[in-house]
Amino acid sequence: MSEKQPLPYNTVLHPGQTLGILGGGQLGRMFCHAAQSMGYKVVVFEPHMASPAGSVAEYEVVASYDDEEGLTKLLDYTNAVTTEFENVPATSLKYLSMQARVSPSAAAVAVVQDRIAEKAFIASQGIDVAPYAEIRTLADLEQVPTTLFPGILKAARLGYDGKGQARVKTLDEAVEAFKSFGEVPCVLEAMLPLKKEISVVMARGFSGDVVTFPVGVNTHINGILSSSVVGIESISSIIEQKAKDAAIKIASGLNYFGVMCVEFFILEDDSVVANEIAPRPHNSGHYTMNACLTSQFEQQVRVLAGMPLGATDLLAPTIMLNILGDSWFIDSQEAKEPDWDKVLALPGVHLHLYGKAEARKGRKMGHVNIVNKDPQQVLHYARQVSEILHLNAHV
CATH class of the missing domain: 3.30.1490.20 (ATP-grasp fold, A domain)
Structure with missing residues (x-):
């Protein structure tokens, strides 16, 4: 390796420079879009050609995540790297950190990669787990x-x-x-007596500054997130603040820098229990792309570049609906494009597709954000979207 040194945390990367991301999936793709809208270039490191993120990035390095030659090539493009999913080997993050700014760190990701270590860590912070x-x-x-x-x-x-x-x-x-x-x-x-499942998406900058997004209420179908509802379902301010405080405590304890999501259970007695940590932007935070002053992906760019964090105010009530590949196979064994024109004819509906070449049942293909100042209108149009795309969403 060369003598290149990691960037000091107080060094700001300005638009025009290149940011790196490990992983070429949809989260990486949305990171690319956010970075490019702010004037940055992006290099994607991904084991497979023609990935959703690689197809929109300026540069792409195709190699396995533990390939030192590939990692070194990545460093030829950039001196700041983040990740789009938690299963990148922590050893690869550590290798990159010898010459580049890496957010989040290998040590933080290593904890979250192992549920045994993750549960023990959360409990060590004085936060309830199941x-x-x-x-x-x-x-x-x-x-x-x-x-x-x-x-x-x-x-x-x-x-x-x-x-x-x-x-x-x-x-x-x-x-x-x-x-x-x-x-x-x-x-x-x-298994606990659940009343609701919620998530806190937050960002922590290198100076220790923290912002949290409005809390979403989540519904899963067959273990996959189906919907996130924000600004409609009532959550007491006490519960919301308790969850946010716990998420911030977890991030601080991990010495975490970047965007992170913590999923929580609200039990029937209104106690709050931490479930899982995602060391990256999260599916339940996709609503921020249309409903907040700053999206979770822009925050990820801001942290990596050393820029100030953005405001997270909710502009209007919103519902995010996931679109799985099942929507392509409603009346046929062969894939058929869904009725996007009917979806987009509805007011306040925003479509985000992930650029995946093949639709498969159970595969995340995109999401829809429905935004409206009237909560009842959000519910009304979300139900229509669900019906058109056969999502069977519980909204």
Whole structure:
């Protein structure tokens, strides 16, 4: 490696310079759009050609995430790198940090990559988590207390959008699920009496300054986020502030710089329990693209470039609806383009497609933001969008 030194945290990168991102998916694509609108160039590092982000970036490096030659080539383009998903090897982030500004850090991402470490860290910050047990062997599983059933068995690494998870009512079901996962390390969490699921998307700059976005109420279908509702469903100011304070405490404890999301459960007794951390922009924060003064992706650019954080005020009530590939297969086994003209004929509807070459059932293809000053109108048009695209959204 050359003698290139990482940028000091107080150094500002100005428009015209190149920012790097690890990962070529839709989050990377939306980062590219935000960076380019502010005058930056982007280099995408991605293992596969023709990725959603790589197709819109100025530069692209195609290599595996642990390929040192590829990582070194990335450093030829940029001295500031962020990531669009949490499963980039922490060792690669550490390698890059020897010569570049990396946000978030390898140490912070390493905690979040492992659910066992993540749960322990959150609890160490004095923040409530669901009762759980570490499961590394069948013997561990056979010793768990019965109070953890019914529960959810989650693979400690590489799980997202419901993957690597199984609901289990009994020890026998848990053993079967553990074996089906290949007996990899897991956590077994007790299922709790949920009232709502919420998320806090926030940004933390290198100076320690923090902003939080308005809290979204989330609904999942088959483990995949279906909708996020903001400014419509009532959340007490006490609960909202408790969740925001917890998210800020987590970011501070991780010494985290960048955009981060923390998902929480609100229980029937109104207690707040932290569920998971996402060290990146989050699906539940996509509403910010049309409903806030600054989007989560612009904040990601601002942090990486050392710019001041933007205001996060909500402009109007909003609902974000995810669009899966199922919408292409309503009446046929062959993909058919959905009725976008009908969707876009509705007032306050904003369509965001991710540039994926092939629609597949269960695959995230895009999202729709519905924004209107009248909450009832937001609900009305969101239901129409759901009907047109056959989303079956619970709004």
